[in-house]
Amino acid sequence: MTAKKPNLRQAQKQLTLTLICQAAREMIYSQPYDSITMEQIASAAGVSRATVYLHFANKNELLLKILSENMEEQMELYVELAEIESPNLDSIRAWLQRYRELMDKHHSVRHLFSILFMQLPDRKDFVSNHRERVIEILGERFPGFSLKGLKGKSRERKRIKCYLMLFELEHAVINFSIVPGMPDIDIALDLLAEELLQLYQGDN
Structure with missing residues (x-):
């Protein structure tokens, strides 16, 4: 039986989500919540703002x-x-x-x-x-x-x-x-x- 190939696109999506969450967690734990923006989170995660909004509405x-x-x-x-x-x-x-x-x-x-x-x-x-x-x-x-x-x-x-x-x-x-x-x-x-x-x- 042929082994199922990993879904690289799904793996990349999960990695991106993990990076966004890690960046957001570090900022939320160290800065006032009201001062944090989605743009800052995107920059810290190394992704575009549009990518962050693909995963989270706000x-x-x-x-x-x-x-x-x-x-x-x-x-x-x-x-x-x-x-x-x-x-x-x-x-x-x-x-x-x-x-x-x-x-x-x-x-x-x-x-x-x-x-x-x-x-x-x-x-x-x-x-x-x-x-x-x-x-x-x-x-x-x-x-x-x-x-x-x-x-x-x-x-x-x-x-x-x-x-x-x-x-x-x-x-x-x-x-x-x-x-x-x-x-x-x-x-x-x-x-x-x-x-x-x-x-x-x-x-x-």
Whole structure:
């Protein structure tokens, strides 16, 4: 059977997209968002402005792509948490350290979510969709995150508890790590590990 030849045109298109996203990410992480133009992004990526517009209608669509990629990285970590063979305090605490490192990596652009939601109001649901997927994934292994068999108010109460746990993870890791005067992040991670272990064991 003849091997299928690679689609060079598609490969080139993907390379161009990668270059645009890399250039945009570097600029967005280091400069005020409002000062960045599509022309600057094109120049940094080594492509024409027209090429950038072939991939993205505007700067906000490009920002959506970058923030979505950040959330995909976070999703991969949650999948990793769900796949820990026999969760215990040590393994969960180690996972939390990786989670902290990822959030530290992207903390400088967290404020851009609010800008994105104002500019693209029809895309606000991509964050809530992400959290719903996280709850679904963790619910397969962590009884404390499982919504199976629940209906009505009981289901909504459990769902809200799951959201609150995710908020606690995100905001503790972000704020305790970078805001002066906040509580000790390492002790916070120890306590979060205990909470997650309880959720794995089914305590609510």
